Amino acid sequence: MSKEIQQWFTQSVPETLNKLSLDSDNGLSEAEALKRKELFGPNALKAKTKKPVYKVFLSQLKDWLIYILFAAVIITIFMGEYIDSGIIMLVILLNAAIGTYQEVKAGKAIEALLKMSSPKALVKRNGQTKEIDSAELVPGDLIILDAGRIIPADLRLLETVNLQIEESSLTGEAVPVLKNAAATFTDPNLPIADRENMAFMSTVVTAGRGSGIVVETGMNTEVGKIADLLDNDFQMKTPLEKKLSDLGKTLGKIAVGICIVIFGISWFQGRDPAEMFLISVSLAVASIPEGLAAIVAVVLSIGVTAMSKKNAIIRKLPAVETLGSVNIICSDKTGTFTLNKMTVTELYTADGLVLLDLLKKNTVSDSHRKLSEGMILCSDATLENDEATGDPTEIALLILGDQIGLDRTGLIKKNERIAENPFESSRKMMSVLIKSGNEVTVYTKGALDNLLKRVTKVYDKDEIRNITPEDIKNFRHAARKMSDNALRTLALAYKSAEVSTPRDQMEKDLVLIGLVGMIDPAREEVKPAVKLAKQAGIKTVMITGDHKNTALAIAKNLEVADNMDQVLTGPELDELSDEELQQKVGNYRVFARVSPQHKVKIVQAFQANGNVVSMTGDGVNDGPSLQIADIGVAMGITGTDVAKNAADMILTDDNFTTIVVAIEQGRNIFNNIKKSVLFLLTCNLGEVLAMFIPLSLGWPAPLMATQLLWINLLTDSLPAIALGMDAGDSDVMKDKPRKFNDNFFSNGAGIQVFLGGLLIGAITIFAFWYGFYEMGYSPFDKNIPEEVLKNSRTLTFLVLVFAQLFYSFGLRNSKKPFYQFNILGNKFLNSTLLLGIFLQLILLFIPVLRTAFKLHIPDAKGWIVALSLGIIPFIVLEISKIFTLKKN
Missing domain, CATH: 3.40.50.1000 (HAD superfamily/HAD-like)
Structure with missing residues (x-):
């Protein structure tokens, strides 16, 4: 084969088969398909170049807050504060690394979901019909088409039975086109809309059935030729993310305003401008929840990936x-x-009613055999090696043939379908014209009442006789009894015919054979x-x-x-x-x-x-x-x-159960996102209050710029991500559905954020004051010794870190007190707590880091005060849950 350009619509079916070296009975072999895939490549539109990881990393630095931090790095270098500049630079790089990890992880989850939901194609290879990914198709593949399928590549049609294809994606014409495989055209410039013997990638079969040969794949298809006009970027930004992004910007403006006010107040108070600039910038970075949208994207991607593993x-x-x-x-x-596995359970013929469970192969009558043979021949389903395609009802009829001992393969080989009258909802019937040697037979299956209007005879114990009112009464009674038992019924009739029998004469003067009753068992x-x-x-x-x-x-x-x-x-x-x-x-x-x-x-x-x-x-x-x-x-x-x-x-x-599981998972995903958002906003509010109020009172800054940035990196982002990865509440389905217009601040959550932030800010300010008090000083004093200031800031630093880490545990469940759920059930949050404590100890006990962050090692009393104050927000949150629980 070569890649020469062909005008396939100008060529007949035999010419197409010859050029593509295709056996229309068996399709390509797997070996040949692999060889052609190497020659032509995958059947997919050329994907946009994936952004390298280093570019993703650099994109994390394109933010005005980061630019301000870079400016702070330069200023601290000129001031000779090399340790501070190094710490700020480290924070910038770590933040960028976390953002890169989040974006890459979300992207991989999205790619996996897109792959899982990609279109499939029904292809015939090695004589067997199977469903494969459309990307695996190659020129020469034999494709089976039925209603609802998206055309997976450009096809030269081989067979069309009332085949109609909607081609608006290419032509803009919404009316389906009736296809004709036998047509050929001589005009090489024939418009796409007039190529009745072709089917094009991305168009949709709306009615009928047919088959076709893949003639072009990927970028060589008609869709591929205009692929450069298409934007294939997968936009995953949800309304929720947009709302959070807007919320982050609003809070950011407020925080920056507060920081400007702090800088202004400090200026008039005569503080060091360089130091206050760094503190103001750090507070702006710490107080703006710039990670909200990224965290939501990660939580969503993790959640939907978990849902896909549960079949949704x-x-x-x-x-x-x-x-x-x-x-x-x-x-x-x-x-x-x-x-969705229809099972035939009852057969009714003129011989009487038979339960299939009681029917032995050696007791199968001619009527039963003829009924089953007709149902098999009047079918578009396939069943090979336990792999089935087609309507579940027709598949059940194929299985019926196996159950009563018919040789289906031999039967199908001996009988050739030469014409058909496809199923239509108005007729509720389907007929086929079958040739076997010199015999030609019409088989018609459908609703009993519709067949009874067209039958004149009945098959009874290997004989054909005129149908009687008593026969009709018995058949209708059997059908009604089956329906009362929730069985679906299907009748079959036949007659001898001629090869030239016209379609409108196929369903007249039929011989009624029998009736089958089948059921689709409940899961x-x-x-x-x-x-x-x-x-x-x-x-x-x-x-x-x-x-x-x-x-x-x-x-x-x-x-x-x-x-x-x-x-x-x-x-x-x-x-x-x-x-x-x-x-x-x-x-x-x-x-x-x-x-x-x-x-x-x-x-x-x-x-x-x-x-x-x-x-x-x-x-x-x-x-x-x-x-x-x-x-x-x-x-x-x-x-x-x-x-x-x-x-x-x-x-x-x-499976219906999967819908309920998906709703449960969806509720938990939303709750996880809500926990992350509430945690971030509460902590940020606490940090802003802890800095703003003391500075407004004329006190020294409770925290240094580097300490603020450390807290932003350690106790804000990591626990927020960990909360978003929670397994969820097993009792979430005991709650009523969330109101559609509810937001994160509904049902008292906004008040909780305000009170939680106020409490964290208050205990942090108290810790700062206490650090002075225990050493005999007041934050209002002038000329405060450096060691006293270090003591107060160390205590403030520890209390704020502990308060946020402990508070995250209480947010794991908004209603249940900790003793009603497994408080240590989130391994990611547990790891975050241990990591946070470990890193705090490193800062304090490694001299270089302790000096860099201007801390000192607290005594036993200092540790007790820090832990006692740090756990207060968690305790208050749990007590409020207990009272709420008692009220309800």
Whole structure:
């Protein structure tokens, strides 16, 4: 093969097969596919160059606060304070290193999520059909297409059966194009919109089915040719991050204003301008929570990565913020409440009803065999080596053939499909024209009532006879009994035909063979999940296309609904106005026989009543309901690519329980972010008060610039990150959903920040005063000895560090006192505490560092005072929780 440019739409199917050296029956071999991948490269648009780590590091230094610190470094060097300049420089570099780590970690998590949610392609290789990542495709691959799939590369179509593709991403035309594989064109400049024998990367199959050969991949596709016009940067900044960024800027302006005031006051008080400049700059850096947005990004990325391991892929990060507010889960029945593994349990023919569990292979009648053979031939599903593709109902029918001892492989090889009348919802039937040797047969499967309108005979004990009213009565009775037992029914009929039988004549004068009853068993884990959701104030609603009896049977079993009054069908919904539906929607727990269009109305009705709604979907037509829902959830196994791209979250196991787990995880992620934010703001407020009030009173500065920067690095950023990595509260699902418009300061949290900051500031000021008092001095005195000032600042330094470290433990749970949860359960926070204490000891006991930070070693009394004062904010916080708990 070569990379020469081809106008594939001008070439016939045989010419295309020949040029690509493709066997249309078996597809490429894996060895050939690997060889072609080396030649053509991966099937992906050229990614933007990843930013090197050193550039990420340098970007952390592009901040006006950092520029001021650099200025402080230069000033201290000119002043001869080389130790101070070195410490400030070290703090700058450490801050940049932490920021780099956060950005790289968040980026890797995002890349992993993007990879997990990338489109898949159904490809035939080595004669077997399987699903692979679209990036693995090469020219010559044989692709199977069905409704809902995103076209994974540019294809020359081989087969089209009512195949319609929406190509608006390329042509701007929203109306789907009907494709024709047999067409060829001579005009080499034919517009893309007119190339009916081609399918293009990133377009969407909206109806029908077909197959095609990959002719162009990656940057050689039509989308690839305009890739330079696309912005492929993945923007992950959420509304939450934007709010926090704005909050940080506002607080920063306030803090800088306070620092200017401090510098002004100090100037008029006659203090050393150089020293006060450094202190003011350091206080500005320490008081501005510039790490808020970065910490939130890390917590979000860690959280969504953990969620992906629990089968919930978050495609859009704002969904994490919304999850905690969900109070209505609207879920499909199939696959989410059930296993999505349809199982045939009953067969009915003119011979009578047979339970499959009791049917032995040696007792299978001709009617049973003929019924199963017809169901297999009238199917688009595949089942090879326990790997299945297609509709779960059709897969169950293939398994039925295996259970009764049919040779499916041999049957399919002996029978060739030469025409078909595809399934349509208006007919509720599908027919195929099958040739086996010289015999031609039509097989039709579908709803019993629709088939009964087209049958004139019945197959009875290897004989064909005229159907009687009694036969019709018996078949209908069997179908009704199966439906009452929550079984889905499917009937099969057939007739002898000619090769030239037109499509409109295929479904006339049929012979009825039989009826199968199948069920999709409920998942055992769903019932406890529904109960947990109810406990969390979340209402579960089942939405299904099944009959109301079938839906109610499953809903009752899972305790979603109690009686028929809680069931509304699609036709009944159509009779209600939007206002009536809005008034009554809260009375229903099951919506049966609904179409995807009904889902939009249901979601809007719930939302109109102030609910936050999660909606699941898997089909092409589910896109609108997934987009309009507060949380759109797509099925990862059975879901179409259209549904996945419209959704906020993808379930990789199609399990309802995963939705509840995701809501629980979402609540904990939000709570973790809230803990980090409240901790930072409380500590920053305490630092500002601890500096502002003494300086306003004319006292010496309680802390040096280097000490302030050390605290900002050690006891602000690290515990905040550790709080964000908390495992979460196991009882979070006992709380009611968070109100959608709640922020971090709702429900008394703002008051807590103010009081906590006030308390930390007060005890720090007290510690500074006490340092003078125990040595017989007052901070108002003139000519204070250097050792007295060192003593006071050492005590102040230790109290502020201990207060913040201990306070972080109390914030692990906003409601429970420490004795009601494992206070040491967060290993990251434990490590932060130990590291903080260890580093404080290093500063004090290593002479060079002790001199650099202008500290001295406290005596036993000093240590007791520092620890006693430092633990006060934690104790006060815990006491307030106990009183709040008693009130409630």
